[in-house]
Amino acid sequence: MSVLRFENVSKQYPGGHAALAEVSFDVAEGEMLFVTGHSGAGKSTLLKLIHLSERPTRGAVLFAGRNLLKVRGSRVPLHRREVGAVHQDHRLLTDRSVFENVSLPLILRGERRGDIAKRVREVLARLGLGHRERALPTELSAGEQQRVGIARAIVAEPKLLVADEPTGNLDPTLAAEIMALFASMPERGTSVLVVSHDLALIRRMRKRVLILDHGKLVDDISPADLAE
């Protein structure tokens, strides 16, 4: 079953040319892939269509079999809770502890306090942040902050994790660490879509790569193609 499906998706901003043109692809359950392309290629637009901060001009985006065109405005927050998002600047709440930041998605879902604490501690332990739960984001290193952002994105076990240049601010060692973390998500049933400029990093990961160019999906490279 596919988690995400783009069917002939085109997006034209008012007054603009096509930011995306007839883009079609499928992301399977438990698949990890990269989306790359130069500046202006349409990567952010693709993410915005997934988050429902923009709507396609033509075509359809399906998430877990549901056509996102049918998700009305009042339902958008519910949809976003099903997609974990990691940002380059991690967007943590600076006046809340690590524990509180990571709890947030579960609080929004109305889960019980005892369950929340258990789940948050599990995720923090898994990401090597168990000893940092009381810290404020500003007291953490860049790599730790990014891991807190990832913890928050995965704590509610989303079907899809979407990361926008997640290693942009990190040194190569930390970037590799974060990528290894993403690569471990699929075995837990979470698909992972990473937007990145970092071709060296993408090559090393040996995953599927979608290449956008001027809004067109010009290549969809499978790991087997990268193997030689």
Ligand code: ADP
């Ligand atoms: P990328 O993330 O790959 O840099 P974008 O999706 O941001 O690409 O942009 C794709 C194209 O759409 C670019 O030509 C950009 O200028 C245009 N674009 C993006 N957002 C808007 C907007 N809100 N209004 C008009 N044009 C936009």
Ligand code: ADP
């Ligand atoms: P930009 O690159 O212009 O910041 P984004 O694509 O990152 O735009 O996001 C557009 C808007 O949608 C932002 O207000 C962002 O906070 C929000 N957003 C993006 N992804 C999610 C998500 N998974 N859950 C909740 N809000 C999101």
